[in-house]
Amino acid sequence: MTQPLAIALSLLALTAQAQASPESRAQALLDAMREAGGVPGMSAAVWQDGKLRWQGFSGLRDVAQKLPVQADTRFRLASASKPFAAAAVAQLKAQGKLDVDKPVGALLPELEPAMAALTPRLLAAHLSGMPHYEARDASVGGARHVAARESLVYLKGRELRSAPGSRYLYSTWGYTLLAAAAEAAASQPYLDLLSSKVAPGLAIGPDQTGQSPAMSQAYHFVGQRPQPAPAADFSYSWGGAGLAATAPALAEWGGRMLQGRVVDAATRDWMWRPVLDNAGQPVGERSFKMGFGWRLDSDAEGRRTVHHAGSTLGARSVLLLWPQEGAAGGTSVSLLSNAMWTSSIERSAELLSAPLRPPVPGLAAQACPLKASRFDGELDGAAVQGSASFRRDADGLCRGELSLPDALAKVVNPGPQPAADKLVVIGLQGDLARAALVTPIGLADWRAQADGSVRVEGVAGRRLMLRLAE
Template sequence: MTMPSWKKYVVPSALFLLCALAQAAAPDSSLAARLAAFDGWVASRMAMERMPGMTIGFTRGDVEWVQGYGYADLENQVPATAVSSYRLASVTKPMTAVAILQLVEQGKVDLDAPVQTYVPYFPVKPFPITVRLLLGHLAGIDAYRDHKTEQHFKEHKTTRESITVFEYFDLIAEPGTRYRYTSYGYNLLGAVIENATGESYGGYMQRHVWGPLGMTATMMDDPAAVIAHRVRGYGLEGRELKNSEFVDVSSRFSAGGTRSTVPDMLAFGKGIHDGKLLSPASLALMQESMVTRAGRLSDYGMGWETYPTGGRYVISHSGQQPETATYLFSFPSRKLTIAVASNLERVNTAAFAERLFEVVTGEAWELKPYIAHANAQLYGQLAKGLFDEGRAQLEKTGQPYTGDPAVTQLAFDQINLQALKQDDARAASLFIAAARHPAGGRVLLTAGSSMAARLRQAGFDLDQYANSGPLAFVRDYIVLSQAAPAGGTPRFDPAFEQAMLKLGASWDRTAAVAWPAQPSSVAQLSKQLETAFRDQLVYPDFMAEINELAQTSSGRGDSVQALALARLAVALYPLSDRAQALHGILLMSAGDSAASIAALRLALDRDPQGAASATALNNAAYRLKAGGAVAAGTALLQAAIQLHPDVANLHDTLGSFYVEQGLRAQAVQAYQQALRLDPAYPGADGARAVIARLNNAH
């Protein structure tokens, strides 16, 4: 049989294999050319990330494209292909959520019933745990506590044994009050499916979810089974690739215990778009963010992350576990799904999916303008909130959030009074952050979607703002509102309007400046960007690119270039917490502790919840350790504790770093301090177990 010209196999030296399902249409010639150019970007990115193999693809309407890059098995030089079989990890969760909602539609499960209705052996807790709250990670169920045990099971576990792992954990919060992402909650949902149907989880999924969508390569991960095209998993120790540790993921069965291919992931996304598995009402419920009792969005619906990005309506889910990293993006109103899977642990697969989105749609994933004046940074925050919430609402429903002019006017009045005429900049920023939540009246959604609807009515193409961004969106609305009859269109504060017109004009001059494809040197890069951005009010934020280049330089041992890039970041973006934090982290890696802490303090002052927050520095320390810089990671944790002395988790992480270095006494002290600060912090039980193990080792 002769293959169509758009299907091709290239020998492993070119590091890719293109394959697509026979019934899918081919990309048109223009898209095919862009996809060919995408190959070069992927090869460069994979080399930088030290990725062995990856498969990525999309489906839009009747067009489907899937391609493998690199190797599914390095040792035997087996290429990654469209049919390579990867662990799905947490991309399993939206599939489990679909199964639960099917059973709700059939009357076999009640979303608001206590979980013990279906899993009677699960211990009753001080507060009722409902199926609905489990779906949204709002049930108070904790995640892993003793990581050294719970994330390294070698033996197969039954459903009952999987529940036993965590069934006596205390709740971390009253259900409904706190979002806590946890695979254990989704294990309980798997048990609900089994007890409500009398079938095994895998059996039900094959008959009612995977099978109806033709997902023939999707199955429970079984280390003993012979599975066609199974990839071998890898991790990085420093810059050296190692075979992944074997972990039996049956303990995560309905939360992350499956294996599949990218075409099957795409089939699942298409099945969601086409309504093949659930009613429209259930689909809407699944894709709507849940809300805490305090009225805050969790940005997670039922099995899907729901945060609007770049002003577009998108749902997604990532997956990370030994042997794999996955991501599934769904754009329901566009009938577009993008899926990616890699056999390298902890790699940023989202970056590949985002780039493919740009190739397929011609839209920027997310524009990030940097505003160079502190007193105008608040305006950028407001513009982004209005754009993200407003344009996404129009893309999702085609209509503004409310048709009541009085409610819309009230939203504008609140923005004007509490953000734009507020003397306290921190209070204004907090108002804007809260204004997207129900407790804040959904002010940004109300005003932003009204703006989008009025622009569309006036003939503006809302799609254009993907490539011009929030500043252009707000600027165009201001121009439109100023030309409208008095009282007919809600207006912003005049000072804000004037500032936004100036910012918009500056953005028109700088937005087209692109990050160079092949920066030849830091000096040349500095000259190019500083010249382009000199005396401008706003210009593109290339912090992600600078950070990536700096981390790559640091990873290969070029600390001089890494620090030079960090200094460039601070020179271009002095008001950015990310720039100051990058400088601080790289100074710590270079051994300059005092300068590092000073830079981190600046970052913390820029944004207390940003790149120098306790969580961000904790994650940065783990990245240093993963790159082989355990000592630098330890020093960074010690600095983080100076900045955040009362955060138990930092002391806990420091304890784990000390354990890895054989410093038992220091490890015990760190864990004990974590427990003194918070005896019930999420890792408390694990800390007690480690302390007992270390004390018994003497």
């Protein structure tokens, strides 16, 4: 090859690389994640520094009619509904209409004594001792309710699982009670409170799957194939699991929280402080501590995050916020899907939004390995190896495919979604200085190392090291 031709080809490659915009990277990740998980439809959005920065849509909202996911498609939020109930209570607290440390029985005298003694603070932080779903709840979801207070009938005869304040015990029923308390304190139906005070003007409201053309259909996996999910009415717990939203609306609502527009800044910061148990210790599980309706955490760089995820029939969802990122108010990311699938969805939302957030400093460079044909490495110290191929797409984005060794397949193919026979790599920063390894259980964090190897974090908690070779 002549020197002028080599220089021209190099310049062409650099030009192609520059065309890979942050938005195109995010959309490529969303598409690849949906395909890997076998989920019919997904939607995501990023709000940043005061405005909606990006919104992405992938797949179908209705498989039978082949209708695509669109900007106005609403998805079930499942437990990502919980921060809305917490925000309603926090608004009432700030207005002096509700004392979060006063028993809810003063507002709801029909409660049995044990639950009447619980406080909003205990309920919001899952410190109340309230049970989560039980065997008796198999038939719940067959009736439509018009007020949160109507659902208190489902709490009759239930016993607390632990002494109030003694330990973290996740409970959606606790949020059924929390929403009823907000409704009583506001003297306003919960859905009216939501639309007028908590999320006014946004495409956020009750789940109306099967009742509204704006809603995505709901799916579940049967034999690793998505099938229409049985009908379910979540009005028994609007506070805990019963809302729906578009991805752009959910991300914008997160932005409003960051800006102090849902609750004032002082109340917001109070919500985002750890709640303490009776022994004075913060409570939570996995990596997060529990605030007032929000999970308090950090990302892969140790930057502060707050979030809440959800999983139920026909839904997997998350809202993830970076309060201190950016010059004008932080970043809010939503990720919604219309099937319940096994996923590390908080990490997936973090990586999906990475192209639109500040780059990670000090990463080792890794050019797109166009000549790579194989890899070897270790999964928790055990050897893995397979074939590899990489290319640049029309946008200049570096993409790769790795065959799936048996040891790694056992980790990333837990079901119920379809099993994969390969993994996809999509560049996030530079070419492959940072990338996303796309698996059936979501996105994992690929980072180039100074010695030429790759460290992958977020594969179901496993340690994965890889080396590419020609």
